[in-house]
Amino acid sequence: PQPGATPTGDYDFIVVSNRLSVDRVVVDGESDWRRSPGGLVTALAPVMAQADGAWVGWNGAVDEPLDEFDHSGMHLVPVDLSQQEVELYYEGFANATLWPLYHDVIAPPEFHRTWWDAYRRVNRRFAEASAKAAAEGATVWVQDYQLQLVPAMLRQLRPDLRIGFFNHIPFPPLEIYAQLPWRQQVLEGLVGADLIGFQRPGDAQNFTRCVRRFLGTASRQGIFTVTDEDGSERRVEARSFPIAIDAQHIAELAADPDVIERARQIRHELGDPTTVLLGVDRLDYTKGIPHRLKAFGELLEDQRVSVEDCTLVQVASPSRERVEHYKTLREEVESTVGRINGTFDTLEKTAIRYLHQSYPVEEMVALYLAADVLLVTALRDGMNLVAKEYVAARTRNSGVLVLSEFTGAAEQLRQALLVNTHDIDGVKNAIVRAIHMEPREAARRMRAMRKQVLDHDVQRWSTDFLSALQEQR
Numbered sequence: 240p241q242p243g244a245t246p247t248g249d250y251d252f253i254v255v256s257n258r259l260s261v262d263r264v265v266v267d268g269e270s271d272w273r274r275s276p277g278g279l280v281t282a283l284a285p286v287m288a289q290a291d292g293a294w295v296g297w298n299g300a301v302d303e304p305l306d307e308f309d310h311s312g313m314h315l316v317p318v319d320l321s322q323q324e325v326e327l328y329y330e331g332f333a334n335a336t337l338w339p340l341y342h343d344v345i346a347p348p349e350f351h352r353t354w355w356d357a358y359r360r361v362n363r364r365f366a367e368a369s370a371k372a373a374a375e376g377a378t379v380w381v382q383d384y385q386l387q388l389v390p391a392m393l394r395q396l397r398p399d400l401r402i403g404f405f406n407h408i409p410f411p412p413l414e415i416y417a418q419l420p421w422r423q424q425v426l427e428g429l430v431g432a433d434l435i436g437f438q439r440p441g442d443a444q445n446f447t448r449c450v451r452r453f454l455g456t457a458s459r460q461g462i463f464t465v466t467d468e469d470g471s472e473r474r475v476e477a478r479s480f481p482i483a484i485d486a487q488h489i490a491e492l493a494a495d496p497d498v499i500e501r502a503r504q505i506r507h508e509l510g511d512p513t514t515v516l517l518g519v520d521r522l523d524y525t526k527g528i529p530h531r532l533k534a535f536g537e538l539l540e541d542q543r544v545s546v547e548d549c550t551l552v553q554v555a556s557p558s559r560e561r562v563e564h565y566k567t568l569r570e571e572v573e574s575t576v577g578r579i580n581g582t583f584d585t586l587e588k589t590a591i592r593y594l595h596q597s598y599p600v601e602e603m604v605a606l607y608l609a610a611d612v613l614l615v616t617a618l619r620d621g622m623n624l625v626a627k628e629y630v631a632a633r634t635r636n637s638g639v640l641v642l643s644e645f646t647g648a649a650e651q652l653r654q655a656l657l658v659n660t661h662d663i664d665g666v667k668n669a670i671v672r673a674i675h676m677e678p679r680e681a682a683r684r685m686r687a688m689r690k691q692v693l694d695h696d697v698q699r700w701s702t703d704f705l706s707a708l709q710e711q712r
């Protein structure tokens with residue numbers, strides 16, 4: 240290496256994401272590791288468990304520098320964040336600026352220069368940690384909206400690397416993206432990658448339109464040429480790679496006698512209702528939980544369903560709890576659940592069993608098996624892997640998926656009952672139709688969706704992305 244050049248590390252393959260696969264938690268005074276929330280980890284953990292590489296990311300704790308360590312067959316390289324960085328970079332710029340902006344401004348995004356400064360600073364730290372871990376000529380795969388500046392920062396430090404980026408959330412239409420005061424800098428950060436992956440073709444198109452408008456770079460079918468700082472030209476491609484799950488693993492759990500028994504127990508504990516409806520989401524305003532509750536509440540009111548034979552189980556796992564819009568949402572959801580249960584519950588039966596908790600995957604699969612209908616009513620969602628997990632778990636081809644059109648998953652799971660979440664009457668009709676669907680029709684739909692989910696698993700997703708990245712240069 241040249242004098243003054245960044246030293247190289249040992250790893251030929253590196254994934255970089257805001258969070259590692261596990262979070263530092265303190266239970267009864269003892270610190271421990273817990274699986275991180277969200278679809279990104281659901282998808283990437285099985286990929287990394289099979290790959291011989293390192294995962295660079297935040298350990299979920301504050302001001303707690305940790306050494307590299309191994310966990311569940313993965314080599315993890317923690318990046319430390321201070322309390323102030325968690326507030327400005329994670330809760331601020333990532334989750335109160337970019338998250339609402341990229342999800343159709345469902346909540347108004349806030350623009351603060353101090354948040355942007357912290358975002359840049361923390362992105363640089365992630366780039367430096369990745370540069371240090373990467374061997375000469377390694378492949379580095381950067382993940383998601385929290386780290387959009389990392390590709391260009393990393394390229395500057397280590398021009399020898401092959402750099403991929405994947406955005407797990409939607410990329411907004413130009414008219415919305417244009418609001419971002421740092422719209423040009425963010426795009427410059429992203430085009431540091433050789434390949435930029437999105438969930439839907441529409442996201443890739445939104446991105447290339449923004450690149451043309453704000454960087455002045457025209458593209459043909461998602462391919463464009465970028466001039467780097469040293470004057471050299473580089474080919475960059477933007478296209479869609481819809482993310483998937485470890486479908487085989489979910490199907491195996493669904494066939495496990497202990498999980499099957501647990502599913503039976505769950506139904507029994509719910510009072511053996513004729514129909515169990517299920518919702519599973521991070522408690523996030525993009526998930527359309529209030530819309531779902533409104534639809535269900537009205538169905539009870541209209542007496543189209545009754546607590547005697549129908550229960551809705553809503554798992555809402557805690558998420559970003561210190562961010563204002565999440566606090567307001569929690570209050571709204573919990574008061575609505577209280578109101579509906581107060582009105583319709585009997586001493587024996589409950590309308591909604593609300594669980595503000597997260598569960599291990601075995602319990603989730605038992606819930607999928609126990610549920611006759613899964614309700615996914617997001618207002619906007621990059622993919623929604625819960626929908627794919629439900630399908631993978633329904634090994635007997637029973638069960639109905641009600642799925643919002645505004646999810647990436649709706650482009651692949653065409654045989655679901657697709658709904659426009661804003662159309663409450665439409666959601667109500669879909670729920671009633673799901674409850675009464677003939678087993679033959681349900682099986683025909685589920686079989687087709689299972690084929691899709693089992694054929695396109697997460698290993699295939701990562702292989703598709705990584706081989707396209709290899710071909711880039």
Ligand code: F6P
Binds near residue numbers: 278384407
């Ligand atoms: O894919 C969306 C995503 O934001 C991931 O990047 C993230 O890890 C997950 O959802 C959960 O969110 P958080 O890490 O903020 O708890």
